[in-house]
Structure formats: C-alpha cells, structure tokens
Amino acid sequence: MSKIQIGILAVQGDVTENFLATMASMSELGIDGTVVQVKTIEQISELDGLIIPGGESTVIGQMSLVNGGLKKIKEKIESGMPVFGICAGMIFLSKNSKDKVVGKVEQPLLDVLDVKIERNSFGRQKDSFEANISMDPVGISSFNGVFIRAPSVSETGSDVEILAKFNEKIVAVKQGNILATAFHPELTRDISLHKSFVKLVDNLN
Numbered sequence: 001m002s003k004i005q006i007g008i009l010a011v012q013g014d015v016t017e018n019f020l021a022t023m024a025s026m027s028e029l030g031i032d033g034t035v036v037q038v039k040t041i042e043q044i045s046e047l048d049g050l051i052i053p054g055g056e057s058t059v060i061g062q063m064s065l066v067n068g069g070l071k072k073i074k075e076k077i078e079s080g081m082p083v084f085g086i087c088a089g090m091i092f093l094s095k096n097s098k099d100k101v102v103g104k105v106e107q108p109l110l111d112v113l114d115v116k117i118e119r120n121s122f123g124r125q126k127d128s129f130e131a132n133i134s135m136d137p138v139g140i141s142s143f144n145g146v147f148i149r150a151p152s153v154s155e156t157g158s159d160v161e162i163l164a165k166f167n168e169k170i171v172a173v174k175q176g177n178i179l180a181t182a183f184h185p186e187l188t189r190d191i192s193l194h195k196s197f198v199k200l201v202d203n204l205n
Helices: 015-029 043-044 057-066 070-077 090-092 192-202
Strands: 004-011 033-038 047-052 083-086 093-100 113-119 129-135 140-147 152-156 162-166 170-175 180-181
Touching: 004 015, 004 192, 015 033, 015 192, 033 043, 033 192, 043 070, 043 093, 047 070, 047 090, 047 113, 047 192, 070 083, 090 093, 090 180, 113 170, 113 180, 129 162, 129 170, 140 162, 140 192, 152 162, 180 192
Parallel strands: 004 033, 004 047, 047 083, 083 180, 093 113
Antiparallel strands: 113 152, 129 140, 152 170, 162 170, 170 180
16 A cells, blocks of 8 residues: 545635644554644645545635635545545535525535535524534444534435434435535544545545
8 A cells, every 4th residue: 555645625614623643543553654734736746645624614615715725625636635624614515505694605505415415504603513423324423523614415415325413404415426514533542533534535545
C-alpha cells in the first residue's frame, strides 16, 4: 500500500480537532500516512482524501471559490477521491439546501452528494445537544453525536445509503466515496467514524 495523504480543508471550523482525530485513526489502524491542513489548489491536488469540517457552509463555499478550490475539490471527488463532510461540510457537498427558518439560501455547493438538505434542522446554536446514534451499515452500533445548528437530509437519491437517523431525520449518509454526517464526530473522544473514513481512503488507494 502506498502512503496516503488526507487533507483537512482549513478555511474555518473544527480543523484542529479533525486533524487530531485523523492522526489518531491512522496510528490506531497502523496505516502509513500524513494529515495536512489544506487551502490551495496545489495542496488539494495532492490529496488521497479530504475532510470538510463543520463551521458555516456559506463561508466555506465562498472562500473555496476565491482560489478556484471549489472546482478542484469537485473534480477530485468526481474522479473518486474519498471525502468526509461534517455538518456544514455535509451541506457544502449537497445538490440542494434550504434553511428551515429562512427558506432557500443562495450559496455555492459542490453538487456531488445526491441529497436535499434542511439547514438548522434541529434549531439554532442554543438548541445544540448530544444524542446516541447507531450507524450499523458502517459497523458502528453506538456513537455519541454532537449536534450544533445541525442540518438533516430531507431527500436522498437512489445511490445514497442512509447510515443513521435521529428522531426520524436522516443525519448520516454514504454515497460511494462520499461520507457525510450532520453531527460533529471530532468533538468526541470516539474516533470510530474517522477510522472508517481513513479505511475508505486506504482501500481506494
């Protein structure tokens, strides 16, 4: 196996937490690789996998547009690079997004994950909460999901596998090389989801 390189899109959001969780995952799995914080097209071009952290999806989209990064990320994903979108990252990957409160929001989207997203699906910042999630399709029977202004998936395309629901709302999905969660796995000590992503990257290289 060749050495893998996983990038964390370092525009904003929980960059450090994802960096540490990915490093720990590689170490625990005994996989040879590096984790880098990326911002430029050149850095994105070199990656075998990418994590798009939580934060504010509109900001991520606009800042990624500035240097043509949006186009490069889309190209890489469409050519098979695994990507893991978390909360705002999930919105950013989607084909369609509307806000539960304000309706349709104009924002740049990667348009690679065949889902419709409802932003702020569980309420605003003050409504943040934690809940136990089961993701049996990826072998994780129990996971502490941290929901912060979390979205949910209101519709899925035929190729999208539903990994988890909470209160009947879809909160984790997988579509080929794309993994996305509405909650923040990097804010817990449980690295099982990051390990699942690292294995996906390793298997596709």
